[in-house]
Amino acid sequence: MRPALFAAAVALPLLAAAPARAADPVTVTIVAKRFEFTPKEVRLKAGQPVRIVLRSEDVTHGFFQRELGIDAEATKETPAEITLTPAKPGRYVTICDHFCGSGHGNMKMTFVVE
Amino acid sequence: MRDRIDRRTFLRIAGLSLGAGALYRVGAFAGAEGQDAARALGRATGEAPAPFTFVQLSDPHVGFSGPPNPTGTQAFERAVAEINALPQRPDLVLFTGDLSHESEKPGEHAARMARFREIAGRLRVPAMHAVPGEHDAGLDGGALFRSFFGETSYSFDHKGVHFVALDNVSRAKPEVGPERRDWLRRDLARFPRTAPIVVFTHRPLFDLRPDWEWFTRDGDQVMALLEPFENVTVLYGHIHREDVHRAGHATHYAARSLIFAFPDPATTPEKKPIPFDPARPFRNLGLRRLDARREGGGGLAIAPTEVELTLRKLSGTEGFAQLLRPSSL
Numbered sequence: 001m002r003p004a005l006f007a008a009a010v011a012l013p014l015l016a017a018a019p020a021r022a023a024d025p026v027t028v029t030i031v032a033k034r035f036e037f038t039p040k041e042v043r044l045k046a047g048q049p050v051r052i053v054l055r056s057e058d059v060t061h062g063f064f065q066r067e068l069g070i071d072a073e074a075t076k077e078t079p080a081e082i083t084l085t086p087a088k089p090g091r092y093v094t095i096c097d098h099f100c101g102s103g104h105g106n107m108k109m110t111f112v113v114e
Numbered sequence: 115m116r117d118r119i120d121r122r123t124f125l126r127i128a129g130l131s132l133g134a135g136a137l138y139r140v141g142a143f144a145g146a147e148g149q150d151a152a153r154a155l156g157r158a159t160g161e162a163p164a165p166f167t168f169v170q171l172s173d174p175h176v177g178f179s180g181p182p183n184p185t186g187t188q189a190f191e192r193a194v195a196e197i198n199a200l201p202q203r204p205d206l207v208l209f210t211g212d213l214s215h216e217s218e219k220p221g222e223h224a225a226r227m228a229r230f231r232e233i234a235g236r237l238r239v240p241a242m243h244a245v246p247g248e249h250d251a252g253l254d255g256g257a258l259f260r261s262f263f264g265e266t267s268y269s270f271d272h273k274g275v276h277f278v279a280l281d282n283v284s285r286a287k288p289e290v291g292p293e294r295r296d297w298l299r300r301d302l303a304r305f306p307r308t309a310p311i312v313v314f315t316h317r318p319l320f321d322l323r324p325d326w327e328w329f330t331r332d333g334d335q336v337m338a339l340l341e342p343f344e345n346v347t348v349l350y351g352h353i354h355r356e357d358v359h360r361a362g363h364a365t366h367y368a369a370r371s372l373i374f375a376f377p378d379p380a381t382t383p384e385k386k387p388i389p390f391d392p393a394r395p396f397r398n399l400g401l402r403r404l405d406a407r408r409e410g411g412g413g414l415a416i417a418p419t420e421v422e423l424t425l426r427k428l429s430g431t432e433g434f435a436q437l438l439r440p441s442s443l
Contacts, residue, residue, distance in 0.1 A: 060286070062286075062287060064287075064331075066324060073286070073287075093325035095324070095325060095327055097287055097288055097327065097331070098286055098287060099248040099252025099253065099283070099288075101216065101218070101253065102215070102216065102249075104248075104252075105326075105327050105385065106384075106385055106386075108325065
């Protein structure tokens with residue numbers, strides 16, 4: 001490896017880690033249960049890292065929000081964990097996208113990014 | 115109306131109706147483009163292009179019971195009767211999913227699927243084809259559906275049109291998935307770009323309203339496979355209302371449900387079924403017809419037009435109400 005490339009390889013992870021130290025992630029726990037998420041609304045701050053823990057109390061549930069890059073699935077045995085930093089204010093409706101029975105079609109919650 | 119066609123003309127999906135069912139007419143347009151296309155298509159399918167009609171039925175949810183429609187399977191049964199009464203017998207009936215409403219009570223879902231098959235079996239048409247909806251296949255990966263109807267994705271040719279049944283519900287997530295996309299790529303490979311292609315599926319293959327679950331995760335990848343083709347029609351259900359969406363060479367049509375209707379997402383914040391009205395029990399489940407006309411650029415313009423005489427009594431929201439006796443509620 002040439003020296004210049006080696007320096008870049010070392011520096012990039014440090015740069016990437018810098019914002020995380022400036023603002024520690026907040027943790028939000030969301031509980032999925034046929035056919036709702038609790039809480040139904042979570043407020044986040046743009047630029048603030050967040051760690052989302054999704055727990056299921058019954059069957060497998062999906063958790064999907066394309067703009068925020070959320071694409072997870074939780075079973076009763078295995079929670080899902082998502083880390084993200086919302087960039088843009090707005091309301092982001094997040095749905096269960098793993099069919100879990102009648103009522104599944106309205107299983108959703110909202111992240112409000114301020 | 116009768117369509118004239120000879121071997122030098124090219125098939126187009128030339129007329130359709132949307133409603134509890136949708137009656138489509140495949141017609142013919144002549145021209146240099148049509149001549150080339152007809153020759154190429156004949157080589158690809160070994161079948162001479164010819165006009166025909168077919169019907170789409172969607173979302174009967176057999177077994178569903180609830181306030182949005184206490185009449186159960188009546189709309190479905192009436193649609194079957196009306197199709198049987200058409201003066202021109204359709205060649206095909208395509209079902210675009212949610213044939214049954216799931217149940218976790220042992221044996222109950224199978225009973226509901228059998229009930230669907232019994233009602234559909236009354237159709238006096240040469241052929242029927244179906245794809246599953248998530249209420250048919252979401253809990254068991256499509257096992258029950260396959261036990262009744264066979265594979266969930268398949269294709270066939272009919273009078274010069276290539277039909278593709280595409281399952282986008284039986285995986286854990288709402289998607290077609292890489293294996294079926296590979297299958298579709300191979301399936302389409304033998305056709306010229308001018309071949310008329312009809313894809314029928316349950317969920318929309320574009321982002322109609324993702325927060326209402328009106329999308330397919332890999333719909334854009336599916337449509338990329340279809341993009342080279344100049345005449346693509348996608349028929350789908352799931353949204354329980356009419357919708358027409360045009361993108362590139364493809365036009366996507368949603369049919370109404372046979373159990374209850376959803377509202378217009380542009381005017382309503384929540385996805386709640388339109389409430390049942392005893393005075394108009396089949397509101398928004400009626401048949402109506404749209405016509406597709408050729409535009410200057412070769413595309414199709416869709417516009418409401420006069421309903422065929424045999425369908426006029428079912429047009430709009432009043433038709434089915436006239437057919438339902440209050441005592442049968």
